[in-house]
Amino acid sequence: MSNTLRYSNYNPLWKEEFHKLKTHLDSLLTTLIIDIVHVGSTSVESLGAKPIIDIDVIFSENLEFIIKILETNNYLYEGTKGIEDRHAFKYLKDDFYEHHLYVIKQGSDNLNNHLTLKRALQNNSKYRKQYQDLKQSLIKHSKQDREFYTNGKTSLITRILKEESLMKSIILGGGCFWGVEAYFKQLEGVSTTEVGYINGNGETSYKEVCAGSGHVEAVLLRYDEEVISIKKILDHFFNIIDPTSINKQGNDVGVQYRTGIYNYQPEQLPFIENYITVRQKEYQKPIRIETVTNLTFYPAEDNHQDYLGKNQNGYCHIDLNSHKNVK
Structure with a gap:
């Protein structure tokens, strides 16, 4: 997997690849989790994005068992990375589409923000354009600095979430x-x-x-x-x-x-x-x-x-x- 940030126009393949991953994760975790949700830009039809699928695995309990099962199935547990109730995993093989996997607690602020942002982008074409243009600009400015890219989106995301709350x-x-x-x-x-x-x-x-x-x-x-x-x-x-x-x-x-x-x-x-x-x-x-x-x-x-x-x-x-x- 390349560390270089890339931008891609919307690809219908993303939806298909998510369902392949969901089927696989369901087979591993179905009795331990609440849902598996496609989030992030690749989940929004017509929106350009980094071609990496973001997945939220929603849980209420059994976190230790979930971590153990994922670790025995080629996922590296990376901890919360400073975000409460969100547990990050990196997939170590290349037999699935590149993805970011998060095991995230039901009802947590982070999960609610993911779902609210997705819904806002689906409903509002102006948000879609602003978000897409911003991502293209950030990647053009620095294709290697992932922290710069992530932090650069914060202000717009915060504004969208605030407007959606009203x-x-x-x-x-x-x-x-x-x-x-x-x-x-x-x-x-x-x-x-x-x-x-x-x-x-x-x-x-x-x-x-x-x-x-x-x-x-x-x-x-x-x-x-x-x-x-x-x-x-x-x-x-x-x-x-x-x-x-x-x-x-x-x-x-x-x-x-x-x-x-x-x-x-x-x-x-x-x-x-x-x-x-x-x-x-x-x-x-x-x-x-x-x-x-x-x-x-x-x-x-x-x-x-x-x-x-x-x-x-x-x-x-x-x-x-x-x-x-x-x-």
Whole structure:
């Protein structure tokens, strides 16, 4: 393994290589750990990175057994390197893709920061560009100084984490994104909205989506949970969709108009699933809402942002005044 820092454009191979490593680590540790998570820049679709896969193995107990098993399977234990609840390992062979392995305690600040940063980069194209540009600049400045590279990212990461702590976010697909955005922009507690594309193959455009790329037209909501809860957001979501419809909302037909709840925080999933189960009692047909997280959101072109704010008589499949009926 070279000590020279390298930069690479996003490579779909990274996702495949992570799953190979995950399968291997699962076979060694499955009864001792909680989860194995792909983190860092290589985990974010479309983001350029150093071509080294970062892996967090999440545990709550049995640390000594985990260390022993990894050491007997070609991993060198390198200690915490000064970071509490994070244990670093170096792989000594070359039969897997180059990777950094961390055994990290469930609920630790370091794990939460890894997951928060990943989610922020997936949701925010501006963060992705800033982070990518910074990494390229740092590597160009010094390809040998890993400490300089790591420390150089600290200020931007800290800012992103601070901004993410102030607002929650979730992404909703509910038919034509013009109307969905206009509806949610009215709600107290929703601070910003952005329309875009999600749950397809890579970056795309409106033209490609309309031609059947497979992406969903969706809206990213940033909201203050002290003002509006996830339950209230879902109440409003159900108010403007037919949750039993497949690839159709209002007069709009196509795979891009399927309904979905995306990039929720993992701890929100049980509530979301229970909410859908309860609401199912109101419908004879099964609810067809996708629930998927860990996706990259691609913002739509500027002319689609706040479309109905710019075009007062523009098309909308939603009754924008119906938010008053949600108690």
